[in-house]
Amino acid sequence: MPGQPLIRTENLAKVYRTGKVEVRALCGVDLEVGRGEYVVLMGPSGSGKSTLMHLLGCLDTPTSGHYWLDDRDITTLDEVELARFRNRQVGFVFQSFNLLPRLSARANVTLPMVYAGVKPRERALRARELLEQVGLADRADHRPNELSGGEMQRVALARALANRPSLILADEPTGNLDTRTSEEIMTLLDNFARQGNTIIIVTHDPEVAAHAGRVVRLRDGRIEDDDRPPSASRDARTAVKP
Amino acid sequence: MTFWDLLKLSLATFRTHRMRSFLTALGIIIGVMTVIAIVALIQGMNFEVERQISTLGSNTIYVQKVAWGMGQIDFDELAGRPDLGLADAEALGRLRSLAHVAPQRSRNVNRITHRGEKVTSVGLVGATPAVVHTVNYRVETGRFINTDDSLRKRAVCVVGPYIVDNLFPEVNPVGRKLTIEGRRFTIIGVLEAKGSFLGQSQDNIIIVPLSTFDKYFPEPRSRRERIFGGITIGAVPRPGVTVEQAIDDMRELMRRRHGLGYDKPDDFAINTQDTLRELYQNITRVAFIVMIAVAGISLLVGGIGIMNIMLVAVAERTREIGLRKALGATNRDVLWQFLLEAVLLAVVGGAIGILLGLGIAKLAEALAHLKAAAPFWTILLGFGFSAGVGIFFGIYPASRAARLNPIDALRYE
Ligand SMILES: Nc1ncnc2c1ncn2[C@@H]1O[C@H](COP(=O)(O)OP(=O)(O)O)[C@@H](O)[C@H]1O
Numbered sequence: 001m002p003g004q005p006l007i008r009t010e011n012l013a014k015v016y017r018t019g020k021v022e023v024r025a026l027c028g029v030d031l032e033v034g035r036g037e038y039v040v041l042m043g044p045s046g047s048g049k050s051t052l053m054h055l056l057g058c059l060d061t062p063t064s065g066h067y068w069l070d071d072r073d074i075t076t077l078d079e080v081e082l083a084r085f086r087n088r089q090v091g092f093v094f095q096s097f098n099l100l101p102r103l104s105a106r107a108n109v110t111l112p113m114v115y116a117g118v119k120p121r122e123r124a125l126r127a128r129e130l131l132e133q134v135g136l137a138d139r140a141d142h143r144p145n146e147l148s149g150g151e152m153q154r155v156a157l158a159r160a161l162a163n164r165p166s167l168i169l170a171d172e173p174t175g176n177l178d179t180r181t182s183e184e185i186m187t188l189l190d191n192f193a194r195q196g197n198t199i200i201i202v203t204h205d206p207e208v209a210a211h212a213g214r215v216v217r218l219r220d221g222r223i224e225d226d227d228r229p230p231s232a233s234r235d236a237r238t239a240v241k242p
Numbered sequence: 243m244t245f246w247d248l249l250k251l252s253l254a255t256f257r258t259h260r261m262r263s264f265l266t267a268l269g270i271i272i273g274v275m276t277v278i279a280i281v282a283l284i285q286g287m288n289f290e291v292e293r294q295i296s297t298l299g300s301n302t303i304y305v306q307k308v309a310w311g312m313g314q315i316d317f318d319e320l321a322g323r324p325d326l327g328l329a330d331a332e333a334l335g336r337l338r339s340l341a342h343v344a345p346q347r348s349r350n351v352n353r354i355t356h357r358g359e360k361v362t363s364v365g366l367v368g369a370t371p372a373v374v375h376t377v378n379y380r381v382e383t384g385r386f387i388n389t390d391d392s393l394r395k396r397a398v399c400v401v402g403p404y405i406v407d408n409l410f411p412e413v414n415p416v417g418r419k420l421t422i423e424g425r426r427f428t429i430i431g432v433l434e435a436k437g438s439f440l441g442q443s444q445d446n447i448i449i450v451p452l453s454t455f456d457k458y459f460p461e462p463r464s465r466r467e468r469i470f471g472g473i474t475i476g477a478v479p480r481p482g483v484t485v486e487q488a489i490d491d492m493r494e495l496m497r498r499r500h501g502l503g504y505d506k507p508d509d510f511a512i513n514t515q516d517t518l519r520e521l522y523q524n525i526t527r528v529a530f531i532v533m534i535a536v537a538g539i540s541l542l543v544g545g546i547g548i549m550n551i552m553l554v555a556v557a558e559r560t561r562e563i564g565l566r567k568a569l570g571a572t573n574r575d576v577l578w579q580f581l582l583e584a585v586l587l588a589v590v591g592g593a594i595g596i597l598l599g600l601g602i603a604k605l606a607e608a609l610a611h612l613k614a615a616a617p618f619w620t621i622l623l624g625f626g627f628s629a630g631v632g633i634f635f636g637i638y639p640a641s642r643a644a645r646l647n648p649i650d651a652l653r654y655e
């Protein structure tokens with residue numbers, strides 16, 4: 001639906017309870033992200049960035065508040081619908097790659113398509129296309145332990161894109177990588193952004209932040225600063241360095 | 243997610259955990275193997291025993307001192323029972339409900355010789371010509387004993403194929419002589435082969451006239467002979483008379499002859515094919531119960547093993563479960579993944595057990611001269627039971643895996 005934001009949260013809150021201790025990880029986050037926007041989420045450690053990303057990725061449910069993704073109120077969905085959203089709408093990239101160690105790069109990339117019920121032939125074609133896109137066509141049969149950190153994260157990126165999600169979430173995708181490989185990953189993400197994908201990246205790296213059109217800062221579970229340009233999605237694209 | 247995707251997933255786990263999977267399946271393997279082997283052997287035995295029992299003559303009734311069976315034996319009571327005699331046979335022969343009555347006596351003899359060749363441990367039967375109506379003896383060559391042989395107490399005999407094979411391998415034995423414990427007999431006929439029963443030949447038998455038997459081989463009066471000796475009277479009801487009616491008449495007659503009051507128990511026994519069948523069924527019932535117990539325990543142990551290994555697998559693969567859910571697996575996808583793994587483990591174990599069980603049955607067949615027959619239902623039963631065990635013991639670990647929250651599972655260390 002054009003004009004409608006892809007993501008809208010209203011007073012989103014998450015409280016973790018461990019025994020008697022309560023941790024208020026998020027307390028009332030209102031966030032809107034338009035289609036095609038490229039957003040960087042920053043903030044000190046423990047400020048709630050990962051918690052927010054997990055909620056946006058439908059991996060967890062908020063304690064209170066509302067979250068609309070693609071105009072559906074996520075808090076009202078049942079388990080099967082949530083799985084479907086995680087499968088089709090969201091591509092999640094983790095700091096620790098999270099590849100299945102016993103599967104080849106190809107099989108890891110195929111996984112979201114398996115759960116989407118894509119036909120085996122189509123899966124194979126798409127997996128090859130994705131691995132080519134991240135420059136790993138020749139590593140398709142390698143297992144994660146035969147790949148470098150940068151290569152593993154590229155496989156994870158390919159996997160996140162498998163079902164052409166409307167939202168890509170990357171939680172410190174370069175946190176475990178050295179500077180050079182970080183740049184490779186960021187270049188790929190920039191490319192995705194340039195192709196009109198909606199991307200939210202968590203990072204501590206100001207270099208990375210400079211790529212994005214919009215920086216949201218979290219502190220103690222609240223949005224501290226949101227330097228949102230007037231026309232987000234258009235500016236997001238022009239802001240990308242050539 | 244298609245069934246093939248799930249299947250590939252489960253099979254991959256077995257490839258990575260070969261030894262563990264095998265050890266886990268061992269309980270199921272042993273359980274199913276036991277069931278299949280024992281069922282196959284019992285089936286084979288049933289078949290053989292039924293064949294043997296039916297050769298007795300389907301409606302022959304035997305009056306004897308001792309009942310066939312394995313119950314408690316009171317030797318003193320048995321020793322006190324009167325011997326059955328020819329007079330009893332004659333009296334029974336006058337019953338209107340009976341068509342044929344044939345008394346017979348038998349014992350083991352050990353020295354059967356012919357020109358220096360010797361066989362031992364042969365069943366010697368003294369019988370009257372009417373025995374062909376009560377026991378299914380069939381003559382292959384020569385003739386059976388006749389009334390004349392009986393009246394004249396002739397030293398003639400009809401021999402089983404075992405005797406022929408051992409003493410007259412090359413020549414027709416009819417008309418030739420053999421010596422039974424020092425007495426010379428002329429062979430007048432050869433019986434058809436009956437085969438063996440539980441590894442014991444039914445063909446090493448010699449039949450002589452009962453009168454000749456009593457003349458040449460009077461009963462030794464050992465305690466054993468006092469109890470089990472005496473004649474056996476075989477009887478066949480007249481057409482139109484049921485076995486039950488005939489038994490009633492025979493019992494009444496025998497009680498009268500023995501002067502038994504109405505409150506006294508029988509001091510003789512009336513045995514039929516059904517007695518033998520019941521006896522046999524009692525033995526196999528015990529075997530069945532033991533089998534069910536053994537199989538039940540191994541399946542239970544096997545099932546607990548599967549549950550244990552599946553709980554370990556779920557714990558080990560918590561992060562994998564979290565990741566799969568993060569990528570779009572539903573609770574049901576995860577449930578199926580782990581349930582199928584448990585069921586496959588059990589069913590593959592069951593298949594191995596079926597093969598081993600059939601192998602054991604074949605081996606026993608070769609070693610014990612027994613027919614083994616595994617009917618198709620036992621194989622289905624083996625598969626059914628192992629699948630059932632897989633589902634029953636796999637459902638809890640699988641549903642635990644399915645209920646995991648994706649992000650908690652991903653964070654699990
Ligand atoms: N599963 C959890 N249980 C309890 N507390 C948690 C859990 N996850 C995160 N927290 C707490 O919530 C707060 C925010 O965490 P997180 O969102 O991971 O921060 P960030 O990613 O910005 O470093 C922290 O104080 C953290 O300790």
Ligand SMILES: [Mg+2]
Pocket residue numbers: 049050051
């Ligand atoms: Mg974090």
